[in-house]
Amino acid sequence: MQIPTTKHLEQCLVLIVDDDRISAALVATILSNVCRCLTVSSAGEAIMFCQKRVPDLLVVDLNMPGMGGLELCRELKKQRDTENIPIIFITADHEESAQLSCWQSGANDFVTKPLVADTLQHRVKNHLLSKLRLDALMSLSFQDTLTGLFNRNYLKHEYPRLSRQLMRDNQPLGLIIFDVDFFKQYNDSYGHLKGDMCLEKVAGVLSYYSRRARDAVIRYGGEEFVMLLPNTGLSGVKEIAAMIVAEIHQLDIPHKNSPFKRVTLSAGAVSVSDIEKHSLNEVIEQADINLYDAKLRGKNQVVIG
Numbered sequence: 001m002q003i004p005t006t007k008h009l010e011q012c013l014v015l016i017v018d019d020d021r022i023s024a025a026l027v028a029t030i031l032s033n034v035c036r037c038l039t040v041s042s043a044g045e046a047i048m049f050c051q052k053r054v055p056d057l058l059v060v061d062l063n064m065p066g067m068g069g070l071e072l073c074r075e076l077k078k079q080r081d082t083e084n085i086p087i088i089f090i091t092a093d094h095e096e097s098a099q100l101s102c103w104q105s106g107a108n109d110f111v112t113k114p115l116v117a118d119t120l121q122h123r124v125k126n127h128l129l130s131k132l133r134l135d136a137l138m139s140l141s142f143q144d145t146l147t148g149l150f151n152r153n154y155l156k157h158e159y160p161r162l163s164r165q166l167m168r169d170n171q172p173l174g175l176i177i178f179d180v181d182f183f184k185q186y187n188d189s190y191g192h193l194k195g196d197m198c199l200e201k202v203a204g205v206l207s208y209y210s211r212r213a214r215d216a217v218i219r220y221g222g223e224e225f226v227m228l229l230p231n232t233g234l235s236g237v238k239e240i241a242a243m244i245v246a247e248i249h250q251l252d253i254p255h256k257n258s259p260f261k262r263v264t265l266s267a268g269a270v271s272v273s274d275i276e277k278h279s280l281n282e283v284i285e286q287a288d289i290n291l292y293d294a295k296l297r298g299k300n301q302v303v304i305g
């Protein structure tokens with residue numbers, strides 16, 4: 001089976017990390033007909049770059065003043081956002097021990113100087129293609145096709161890691177379940193296709209409010225969405241849930257068979273501080289009880305506790 005890739009090779013961004021400008025320019029020229037390239041001149045700059053924008057691959061000079069290539073590689077492989085970026089070292093060192101150090105730091109490959117242009121191009125190309133296939137598989141496994149949000153698989157996969165992190169930092173997890181009110185009637189009145197468009201609009205608003213790097217929105221069921229808000233206490237969770245419910249109300253998406261005459265959301269929210277004592281199911285269950293309460297109290301509102 002051919003796995004559909006998320007973008008083309010020429011759209012990929014390779015970050016070249018080299019303190020020697022001439023050497024960096026040579027690598028950029030060699031790779032110019034394979035992909036897009038940007039250059040930074042130190043490991044520190046590379047880390048800052050990756051915090052703002054994640055490249056598809058890094059070509060790193062092994063020996064740089066200050067933080068060297070090996071340390072940079074170890075650092076990037078530790079971080080969740082950068083752990084899957086292929087890293088290729090360029091080294092003038094032909095010693096076996098240097099090669100071993102590259103592998104041990106987590107590098108995906110290395111090329112030796114003097115550079116053979118064809119070899120560098122093919123290595124970069126092969127690693128980029130593997131990365132594109134991995135990205136495509138990740139999005140097929142973890143993305144909801146209608147809304148582009150994460151799916152339930154992602155939540156199950158992500159929760160153990162997230163809860164370990166929150167435990168270490170002694171921080172709470174905020175979680176909100178949103179459910180579109182009278183959505184069966186919406187489909188019945190306007191048709192399934194319009195129903196899908198309505199879900200896409202709701203998803204857009206939820207994504208907009210998922211502002212911090214580790215916040216996440218998941219399409220949990222048909223018209224049910226879960227928002228994960230790490231490091232967020234009860235008052236923060238309440239504020240965000242209320243803003244989203246109000247925003248959907250303000251959007252004024254017509255719904256003739258709702259008593260509100262527009263599309264609305266109900267929300268059940270929690271903030272759990274002793275996360276180690278609770279499974280994902282327990283946290284969801286608590287939020288779901290609150291959601292049920294919001295529905296009982298007349299919908300278009302948030303219940304938190």
Ligand SMILES: Nc1nc2c(ncn2[C@@H]2O[C@H](COP(=O)(O)OP(=O)(O)OP(=O)(O)O)[C@@H](O)[C@H]2O)c(=O)[nH]1
Binds near residue numbers: 179195
């Ligand atoms: N258009 C569309 N509809 C969906 C999708 N997934 C689920 N639904 C519909 O969502 C509706 C949910 O109905 P209910 O669970 O009865 O909820 P409700 O009508 O919103 O009732 P309350 O939650 O009590 O306000 C069902 O009619 C499903 O067919 C989807 O992907 N697209």
